[in-house]
Amino acid sequence: MSHSQKIKTGLSGLSIIAGAVAWISPVQAQENVPTPKAMAEFRVCLAKAKPGTECGQPVYDACQAAHDQPDTTLSITECTMTTHKAWDIILNERYRAVIAASPPNLKLKLQKAQRAWIVSRDADCAAVYEAYIDGTIRGPLYAGCMVEKTSERVRWLKDMGEE
Template sequence: MTRLFAAVLLLTAAVAPAAHAEDPKYSPAYDRCLAAPSGQSTMGMIECIGIEFEAQDARLNRAYRTAMKRMELPRQKAALQKAQRAWIAFRDADCASLYDQDWGTISRVEAANCRLDRTARRADALEDFRKQG
């Protein structure tokens, strides 16, 4: 593991929210992408994160649709829809705050990793939403 890669892992770990003790469910392809020589550069990391974000965003959308199907009443569906829209706005604004061109390219990695991490964690939460209820 290169020093840059190790430093980025430490930095991105610090950015991840501490609300969940478990790591989010990432694909094995994501780890392989980051471990590849092309995944060791800043641009390579951003590309790997982008590819995994697309996969996690698709999983999030599937989990949301499934959670909506679990809602029996229109008010329950409306409440989940309102929460999801607010969550998306928060995720996007909060993660965007981690990037500024004056902070160097590592801030792009931090912001992209924030979006990925939050999306995967929200997908995890929606997969379990109201399963028992």
């Protein structure tokens, strides 16, 4: 097989793999957004939270209650990703606030750090997904990774903004 044939075969294989991943990726399972009530409870919890407090539970519970098939692997993945969406909303709000309050040199460093963090988070969670590719647990584990990494980053940004 020539070098160009190997490349074409490799690209065909990659597109098949990419298509399969896109088809089963928990991120694309459903574009749920937190309900306004659950998001309000989430915000109240975050405002009062002590370290280690799990504030995402109201978002997750509201999603499960509204789901047509609660407590299934699919709903667990979807509702965990809905919880991730809630954390992501807060992350973006805190990021914008920290950037707005930062001097120019710090802004540039924070922007670079945020871009690198996104790449790292996505790679870490993709590795979790890949590690469990043969099992249905991969979706919930991937979603849980996204929640964990994003909530950690929210706390980091909160600390940055309190200086």
